[in-house]
Amino acid sequence: MTNPFVARSLDEIRFWSRIMKEHALFLSLGFTYEQSQLIEEAKQFITMFERIEEKLSRFTINSGLREVQAFNREVYQAAAAIWSYKRKVLDLTLRCEIRHNNFPLLIDHISREAAYFANRLKELNEGRLAPTPDDVIKENVFFLKIMADHAKFIGHLLDPSERQLVEQAREFSHDFDQLVFQAVDLDSMRPQSETEPMLDQFLDQNRVSVVSLRDFKKTARELIEACRIKSNIHPLLADHTFREAERFLQIIDLFEGNLEGNHK
Template sequence: MELLDAFVARSLEEVRFWSRIMKEHSLFLRLGFRCEDTVLINEANHFYATFENIESRANRFTLNEDPNVIRRFNDEVHVAVSHIWLFKRKVLGLILTCQLPGANNFPLLVDHVSREANYFRNRLMELNTGRLEPLPDAIIDENVFFLRIMADHAKFISHLLDPSERKLIDQANQFSADFDQLLFQARDLESMRPQSQTVPLLDQFLDQNRVSVKSLRDFKKTARDLIEACRIKSIIHPLLADHVFREAEHFLFIIDMFENSLTGKTAHQ
């Protein structure tokens, strides 16, 4: 489906973005462990170093790289992502069976980061096999995935702000409710396919989601800037604030790419 040069560009784009995300997940999980959880802390540090190395190598590759080299690199990254996915699911199991009392990682957050790892390894497999979904399926599936991610982010922001930040908490809760509704709509469209996969319906679907994601992106940017300037009370790490902002930007990029493909324009890389 994709030409070799497009394969290299898409692969590097995905690995550069998601390897940084995986690296930061390792840090956030480590910050949530108790000081006595030394084995888990060491595992998190190992994954941080692993994905820092992958990110660095991905940034050194050029668009003129031999596709076979990139294919082997994707396979290597896939193994690392599978390992961090297993680690995240193990941590989730420990939390849900009350074996980490007093730790500060929400179960939903650990599930959230594991879903992103699973998404990343699926993308690597799709790229290496050349078996990308048809555009109508990809539009619905990617939006179902990312709308849930955005809804989660709003919930995390609400719960990590200090309880005295009432106005910001109200805003975050409103975004949570809005994205839950968008997710329900997306799942309705999903269950109505293939009949729902008309260009007018998919176009409207993307337009509606873009408006809401832009609003959430702007809210995240404001929150990030306030946290970095120490102007609001929270237990949100400044890097976490930037992390969720970047994921909203990434979702907007995907929406625009779909819109361009759907309407016959050339998608910008």
Template sequence: MADVFVARSLDEVRFWSRIMKEHSLFLKLGFRCDDIQLIQEANQFYAIFESIENRANSYTAGTDPQTIRTFNEDTYVAVSHIWAFKRKVLGLILTCQLPGANNFPLLVDHVSREANYFRNRLAELNTGRLEPLPDAIIDENVFFLRIMADHAKFISHLLDPSERKLVQQANEFSHDFDQLLFQAKDLESMRPQSQTAPLLDQFLDQNRFSVKSLRDFKKTAHELIEACRIKSIIHPLLADHVFREAERFLFLIDMFENSLTGKPVPAAHELIMD
């Protein structure tokens, strides 16, 4: 199982370290020009996670598991620090100490939830205590459905109000994913009785359909923003960022589907069952 541990660890760190690096940039762009200390802290975190990303890319599936275990521990510490930074920023915003800054409180909470998720994944990998498949299916979907709902809200609020059709589409996605999240929470509260293969399979199928639609919307929005064909204050990298997270969710849904039905799972994403 050592090779699975290494592959899964590298997959998680490569994906999420880039996400953390980009969070640092987005937070920095939302600070006021005179928030020098916060900007410096964001820059430091950008450099830290760029270094972690580079280290992860330098390792291979054949790297010694103990080296990866130590790497995960180092990364865990860095993620804990950026989580604390994000929560500090959220506190400053909610106590009105950053008037005029451009980071939505929900966005800062959102990126801190992703940091906490990443931190938990590292701890699970290093201890080998990953959830059984039925619990993982529900918990991962509850997490990512909320992330997708948030993305739709951010897109709606960062598009220029004159982009009425796109704003409407984003709002419709927001409503759709709020409903899917409520359904997922219902399934969560009904467990373990709700964790039958037919119910979980239908759950994944329904979510896959909506995530694909949102993923395609994000892809189109990214292309339009890069080509300067729509009016918004969305950074092109942010558009690509949320697209990649939708792709990640789809990948997990397919992985869960394969595990649930007994189909082969790619080694880097194979589920380790308790």
């Protein structure tokens, strides 16, 4: 029988290690040639997460509990290290000590994802597998903000002449900002005795919006790969944001499954 801890741990590492590796690549592409030290550090993180991916390939869902716990601790250290690097770059950027082509919001965005990844590994090693109602709302706030950020990045990296796509991205940005505010309000006002019906409605509404954004990203990715729209968006970045939308939908499925289990 599959150990849920092992399966969840390996799944988190498989998804987020690739994301961390790509973050390092995107940062390196955005630096100028004078920032060779920061580029070299980014390359070291690419190598670090490639090694984690290689080690991950040797694990299976039947791997031992202690072995996976040790791997989680190892990957946690890597996630914490890249978080620290990203915050250093953001600090240098905000103090105007370096100028490059990475938006400050993008650097903050990817540092939030590194913190999320590290925290998930810590929670798993502490035995926290099933989310509480508070976890459901907080995790949705996190991912809704990620989706809102993606829409903003897409809008700013498209060529200004792509007016229709720029406007669509702006609309998605506004819609997801509103969903973030709505989630924060829900977290503040929800009565404890009526948690599950409110969460069901909340998750259903988020699913509809995320599916719409996911489909927009899929179309944009295909157009970028076919060189049919003008933008500064790297094809891998387009695929990267699409995968994160897919991940959010999987998490909504997981939360809904847990709520259904609680109803029984």
